[in-house]
Amino acid sequence: MLTETEKRTPVWTERESGTGTAAVHGPAGGRRRHAHHALTTPLVQTATYTFDDTADLRAYMEAKMWAPPERGEYGRYGNPTVREVEKRLAALDQGDDALLYPTGMAAITNTLLAILSAGSHVIFTDDCYRKTRHFCSTFLRRFNVASTQVPVGDYAALEAAIRPETRLIVSESPTNPYLRVADLERLASIARRRRVKTMIDATFATPCNVRPLAWGIDLVVHSATKYLAGHNDVMAGVVVGEAGLIHALRQSQGMLGGVLDPHAAFLLERGLKTLDLRVRRHNENGRRVAQFLENHPRVERVWYPGLPSHPDHEIARTQMAGFGGVVTFTVAPRPGQTALEAASRLIDATTIPYIAPSLGGVESLIEQPAIMSYYELSAEERAAIGIPDNLVRFAAGIEETEDLIADLAQALNES
Numbered sequence: 275m276l277t278e279t280e281k282r283t284p285v286w287t288e289r290e291s292g293t294g295t296a297a298v299h300g301p302a303g304g305r306r307r308h309a310h311h312a313l314t315t316p317l318v319q320t321a322t323y324t325f326d327d328t329a330d331l332r333a334y335m336e337a338k339m340w341a342p343p344e345r346g347e348y349g350r351y352g353n354p355t356v357r358e359v360e361k362r363l364a365a366l367d368q369g370d371d372a373l374l375y376p377t378g379m380a381a382i383t384n385t386l387l388a389i390l391s392a393g394s395h396v397i398f399t400d401d402c403y404r405k406t407r408h409f410c411s412t413f414l415r416r417f418n419v420a421s422t423q424v425p426v427g428d429y430a431a432l433e434a435a436i437r438p439e440t441r442l443i444v445s446e447s448p449t450n451p452y453l454r455v456a457d458l459e460r461l462a463s464i465a466r467r468r469r470v471k472t473m474i475d476a477t478f479a480t481p482c483n484v485r486p487l488a489w490g491i492d493l494v495v496h497s498a499t500k501y502l503a504g505h506n507d508v509m510a511g512v513v514v515g516e517a518g519l520i521h522a523l524r525q526s527q528g529m530l531g532g533v534l535d536p537h538a539a540f541l542l543e544r545g546l547k548t549l550d551l552r553v554r555r556h557n558e559n560g561r562r563v564a565q566f567l568e569n570h571p572r573v574e575r576v577w578y579p580g581l582p583s584h585p586d587h588e589i590a591r592t593q594m595a596g597f598g599g600v601v602t603f604t605v606a607p608r609p610g611q612t613a614l615e616a617a618s619r620l621i622d623a624t625t626i627p628y629i630a631p632s633l634g635g636v637e638s639l640i641e642q643p644a645i646m647s648y649y650e651l652s653a654e655e656r657a658a659i660g661i662p663d664n665l666v667r668f669a670a671g672i673e674e675t676e677d678l679i680a681d682l683a684q685a686l687n688e689s
């Protein structure tokens with residue numbers, strides 16, 4: 275018989291192994307006892323928490339002044355189901371702690387609001403999630419926060435944009451839709467030298483493919499709506515980083531009020547248990563679809579960081595364990611077709627992927643950025659920001675690779 279302590283001794287450490295075990299069991303040593311001997315994390319669906327008597331309440335209030343409380347007080351200040359999922363996400367990204375939000379955008383905007391103040395300056399890279407760029411360039415400006423956009427991959431421009439009042443560099447890796455991969459070590463070292471914090475949106479990578487904190491980045495955010503939850507049925511966002519920073523963000527969250535619902539956290543944890551398995555298949559599907567498209571005569575160009583033709587392939591190879599499920603490409607119009615029609619017809623001719631925004635779920639999705647994301651712009655305006663009309667984004671799900679390729683092959687022939 276093992277003693278209680280021996281039973282709790284971790285047999286793995288997240289730092290050495292991959293993400294598979296941490297995704298299933300949570301942090302090393304994470305064989306916790308749950309209420310009612312439940313194997314799964316119980317869904318604690320409550321808005322508030324009770325105290326036995328006034329002495330119990332006083333003891334809680336006293337303890338809370340010195341350390342983050344382990345028990346519940348009120349739903350906006352924490353929930354045990356949400357907390358367990360946060361610990362699991364921290365372990366996956368090898369961070370001290372994590373904080374969940376109701377959406378990926380809530381994670382990003384709340385973090386920026388907590389770190390920046392009037393008069394400060396933020397740098398973000400282009401080819402970032404469009405709403406993040408908008409938030410920096412329009413919303414934050416109203417609060418007298420200045421921002422500068424620099425081209426992704428241009429480290430001289432990045433360094434030149436740093437001012438004495440710069441607080442934060444925001445980037446994404448891989449980016450959307452061109453899957454540009456930032457050299458995280460280089461980015462982190464430039465920022466550290468100038469005492470600027472760094473935040474990377476690693477939604478497209480997942481902790482299975484890259485762990486930005488290990489390269490010196492301060493904060494990593496994910497739209498957990500995508501691969502982490504993985505089933506297109508729940509929205510969530512997470513920020514992972516050093517304990518002090520996450521603690522400060524948690525304090526702001528209690529005030530700003532954007533907390534994750536425990537039921538969403540329960541669904542997210544269920545999704546996380548198969549993250550490692552799913553991402554392996556997404557990686558395989560992405561890589562094989564990208565290779566197929568690159569060799570197809572109707573395809574003009576393919577962007578996939580796993581292909582040697584991608585501008586960031588070399589850095590992706592050293593930094594990433596896999597390259598994800600998203601593949602972006604341009605399709606050649608047939609004689610008489612416009613570029614817009616060429617992509618629309620191809621998309622309409624596919625039979626497996628659904629036409630929908632988003633990515634990272636088990637179902638493959640396909641979209642034409644010119645229509646899905648940039649409809650309000652003219653073709654000239656889209657061309658000026660680098661979104662050609664015949665661009666297609668394919669987000670591979672976890673279906674059989676051969677089926678996805680066969681479907682794309684027939685759609686390319688038929689359209």
Ligand SMILES: *Cc1c(COP(=O)(O)O)cnc(C)c1O
Nearest residue numbers: 377378379403475477497499510
């Ligand atoms: C989807 C997405 C977001 C926003 O996340 P939501 O959960 O939709 O709010 C942010 N960044 C990236 C890279 C995304 O793909």
